[in-house]
Amino acid sequence: MSTTAMLVAIPPISLWRRVLDKLMTAAAIVTVILVLLPLGAIFAYLVYRGIGSINLAFLTQTPKPVGEPGGGMANAIAGSVVILGIASLLGVPLGIGAGVFLSEYGRNRYGDVVRFVSDVLNGVPSIVIGIVAYAIVVVRQKHFSALAGGVALAIMMVPTIARTTEQMLLLVPQAIREAAYGLGISRWRTTLSITLRTATSGVITGIMLAFARVAGETAPLLFTAFGNQFWNWKTDQPTAALPLQIFTYAISPFDEWHRQAWAGALVLIVLIVAAVTAVRIAVRRGTLAGA
Amino acid sequence: MGVGITVDHLNAFYGKTQALYDINLTVAANHATALIGPSGCGKSTFIRCLNRMHETIPEATVQGSVRIGEFSVYNGTSATQLRRRVGMVFQKPNPFPTMSIYDNVAAGLKLNGVRNRKQLDGIVQKSLDSAALWDEVKDHLHKKSGASLSGGQQQRLCIARALAVQPEVLLMDEPCSALDPISTGKIEELIFQLKEQYTIVIVTHNMQQAARVAEFTGFFLLGKLIEFDKTEKVFTNPSDKRTEDYVTGRFG
Numbered sequence: 001m002s003t004t005a006m007l008v009a010i011p012p013i014s015l016w017r018r019v020l021d022k023l024m025t026a027a028a029i030v031t032v033i034l035v036l037l038p039l040g041a042i043f044a045y046l047v048y049r050g051i052g053s054i055n056l057a058f059l060t061q062t063p064k065p066v067g068e069p070g071g072g073m074a075n076a077i078a079g080s081v082v083i084l085g086i087a088s089l090l091g092v093p094l095g096i097g098a099g100v101f102l103s104e105y106g107r108n109r110y111g112d113v114v115r116f117v118s119d120v121l122n123g124v125p126s127i128v129i130g131i132v133a134y135a136i137v138v139v140r141q142k143h144f145s146a147l148a149g150g151v152a153l154a155i156m157m158v159p160t161i162a163r164t165t166e167q168m169l170l171l172v173p174q175a176i177r178e179a180a181y182g183l184g185i186s187r188w189r190t191t192l193s194i195t196l197r198t199a200t201s202g203v204i205t206g207i208m209l210a211f212a213r214v215a216g217e218t219a220p221l222l223f224t225a226f227g228n229q230f231w232n233w234k235t236d237q238p239t240a241a242l243p244l245q246i247f248t249y250a251i252s253p254f255d256e257w258h259r260q261a262w263a264g265a266l267v268l269i270v271l272i273v274a275a276v277t278a279v280r281i282a283v284r285r286g287t288l289a290g291a
Numbered sequence: 292m293g294v295g296i297t298v299d300h301l302n303a304f305y306g307k308t309q310a311l312y313d314i315n316l317t318v319a320a321n322h323a324t325a326l327i328g329p330s331g332c333g334k335s336t337f338i339r340c341l342n343r344m345h346e347t348i349p350e351a352t353v354q355g356s357v358r359i360g361e362f363s364v365y366n367g368t369s370a371t372q373l374r375r376r377v378g379m380v381f382q383k384p385n386p387f388p389t390m391s392i393y394d395n396v397a398a399g400l401k402l403n404g405v406r407n408r409k410q411l412d413g414i415v416q417k418s419l420d421s422a423a424l425w426d427e428v429k430d431h432l433h434k435k436s437g438a439s440l441s442g443g444q445q446q447r448l449c450i451a452r453a454l455a456v457q458p459e460v461l462l463m464d465e466p467c468s469a470l471d472p473i474s475t476g477k478i479e480e481l482i483f484q485l486k487e488q489y490t491i492v493i494v495t496h497n498m499q500q501a502a503r504v505a506e507f508t509g510f511f512l513l514g515k516l517i518e519f520d521k522t523e524k525v526f527t528n529p530s531d532k533r534t535e536d537y538v539t540g541r542f543g
Contacts, residue, residue: 181371194402
């Protein structure tokens with residue numbers, strides 16, 4: 001082979017290929033817009049309908065009786081925070097534990113059973129989960145409670161967290177585990193301090209997905225947390241939650257309540273976005289250069 | 292100080308497939324021993340039997356006996372205890388990607404319960420120094436992740452990480468196969484220095500490398516140890532025809 005042969009000019013790119021290139025790029029951009037459009041539209045409409053009713057009273061006061069103007073959803077916002085806190089406290093460790101089992105110890109028939117059950121659980125309608133929580137918590141406690149609501153949401157979080165944790169742990173190269181074994185680090189230590197740590201950002205994404213999903217759930221709270229028109233900080237008492245309050249207000253016949261429902265929906269979305277963003281920033285702070 | 296290794300009638304299996312047949316050999320303390328042979332001949336399997344990494348693969352089993360110093364590897368010692376005395380460097384650099392350079396080196400100690408900050412600082416510096424990496428990384432020990440280093444630096448980081456646990460034996464499974472000639476040269480220089488304190492067993496595809504760094508060389512073929520002798524003898528005057536064919540490049 002002579003050098004001149006290698007220097008033969010590359011033929012010019014045909015017009016058709018250049019047009020096709022532009023077309024494909026345009027198609028990709030259009031699909032991105034189509035995906036983002038619903039989110040943008042929902043958010044814009046929520047701001048349009050809800051922003052007018054958001055004021056200090058809305059964020060600091062409890063609901064006023066029908067006919068009295070003013071009042072707010074402060075107790076529902078607090079209740080949602082409490083219920084989601086309980087749900088995360090129960091659901092996150094359980095989900096991560098199940099994910100670790102599936103990835104590190106579940107490459108067998110037991111694992112397949114757990115995977116199948118977990119996928120089915122993911123598809124169970126949320127209202128059914130609510131009934132389960134009603135049966136195992138509310139019936140025993142003999143009254144509705146934040147705890148029951150938290151249990152219902154936790155059950156919903158577990159399969160999502162378990163399956164994403166599993167997937168993220170499987171992405172950690174075997175070489176990383178071997179490096180740890182080679183240092184005389186035991187298997188459980190390796191799983192906790194090396195494998196899980198390497199997969200942290202992916203695992204947290206899974207937790208955030210699960211969290212954001214259950215944060216807006218109404219059905220599982222209908223007969224667990226039940227709702228409350230007043231302040232309540234006790235986890236064994238009926239507790240207000242934003243989605244419940246929005247539901248109650250939205251199906252009411254009063255214009256004032258409708259406006260407040262829009263405002264509540266806006267607050268709910270902002271809170272979810274804020275929570276997810278805060279966790280992301282916290283995770284990024286802890287990440288090293290080049291990791 | 293390094294210790295010698297004695298391997299007696301070692302057989303290794305992956306499920307029903309036998310990978311090693313009746314290996315017998317003695318590795319001298321504080322020397323480098325190279326294992327050569329074509330791909331799939333069992334040299335990696337062999338080296339992984341020395342620190343019981345072989346058995347981390349599902350269905351992999353071992354028969355026979357291995358003694359490291361006064362330790363019986365397959366009799367009465369726990370695998371984790373053993374691996375603290377027998378360090379390993381792998382083919383591809385595998386630093387812990389989410390840990391800082393410092394934490395990478397300290398990992399073996401920290402995760403085995405060493406908490407004393409001063410002690411850790413000392414060992415980390417000494418290990419990075421021994422791995423000829425200290426000067427290149429001392430300014431960002433805590434800021435940069437292990438994965439941010441170049442390939443050659445990563446491999447030296449992995450060596451430092453293995454040294455930090457203060458082993459007596461260092462197993463190296465083709466430590467330079469993913470590196471460029473300059474990085475390879477650095478690692479080879481390192482092996483020369485490390486011999487003074489550790490017993491080194493190195494698997495390599497590169498026969499010049501074996502000739503350069505090792506006093507003893509073993510030639511593996513199809514799961515059998517064909518020849519084991521002084522490096523010079525293996526490369527200049529092998530006793531087995533198959534060894535001669537391999538080192539002169541007639542096959543493999």
